[in-house]
Amino acid sequence: MKNDKAEIKIGKDIYSEMRKNHRTVWGVVIVSTISVLSMLYVSLAIYSDSTNKIFTINNSGDLIPLSLVSSRTDKVKVLKSNADYFVKNFYDLDQYSIKEKKEKALWLVGEQPTKIIKDKDNKGYYNDFLSINGLVQKAEILPDSWNISNIDDSPNLDFSVLVKRVNGRNEEFYRADVQMRMTKVNINYPYNPFGYLITNFAENLVKVDRPTEQQLQIQDSIRREHINPAIR
Template sequence: MEVVKTDIYKQLKRNNLIVWAVVICCGLISVFAIWTARQASVNADRFIYSISSNDKLLPLELIEAKEVQTIFKKSHVKLFLENFYAYDQWNYKDRIEKALWLIDSEDGKKLYEYYRQQGHYNSMIQSTSSQTIFDIQPVFDNQDNFKVQATIEINHSKQDQPKRYVLTARGKLDQVSQNYPLNPYGYLILDFKELTLKEIKDE
């Protein structure tokens, strides 16, 4: 029986090449895994994920978190103004109660007491009036301070033309926990103050 001779040096060299190939492949896989994890971490900080408009999980739509927060801030201010300044004799208590969830309690109570002492709500009830607010334009700085301008329209049942006013106010937003539906955007208005409320005169 013939014995097959093997060149041990060639075999060791071949094994050495295989080992190096495995090590290099493992290294590349590890580097790729680290890079993928880092990219996922970066994207987690930059983006939030939302279900697509057709209610499918995939593909996911990426929305920049900063843009979403800007939308939330403007929506919070708008929601407060719409609840506090838009109502009629039947729903004003409910709407103001909703508005007070969106503002610092002391500031909200002071603003409500001011209008109550001015007889604004009693006048609205007696005259069966309604009030709306529109064209709400909040502007923010880098510290979440804001200035907002909006148009208020008061409709008296005995008047042909409604009275319109331009409201200018300022305040600051503080981020809090979301509490749907009472505080869906997760902010609280601080230091709110009406700066001017000027009637728009017909020329």
């Protein structure tokens, strides 16, 4: 009878397996570290890009990013854009957009201007557009009225707004001489797309005659030539 010899199977070399596992672990650690560092770099790049951008709104309501630079001229552009954005939401009104624009205006201002806006609201400033059917108010900053000072600290802006109130065929014109002070804050789109909070606000609103064609042509010419405002 043939005897079968028992075969002894030798297990794997534990030290060799540990060396393989050691290399695998280090490979996973290296890949994970590279992935984390890459994600961190991308996050920092996105954050840096967002803090070095300003935004403007075109006529279609689209958000347009612009490079933020430190020159005084570019700061003035941002200040003017912020003031114009406020004017469009505070003065340029109709019954369909009034709620949205009032909310946008309040996001741009501090405690003192908020009190003024709410006081005007209590006196019926906004109610007219809801109670008078078809009432529309258009507003535009007069391009030759800009006066800006202290732009490197808390900028002060003086300008005049031509307000046109239309109700059917009836047209009335007003001039609002506006003074405001701004404080630099973090950009917060869509609530504060230019990064400036209006901390002080005053207006002197008077009724004026309809602008003549010559006056309108002069304002259009100034607007086309992009004449810079007075800076102190």
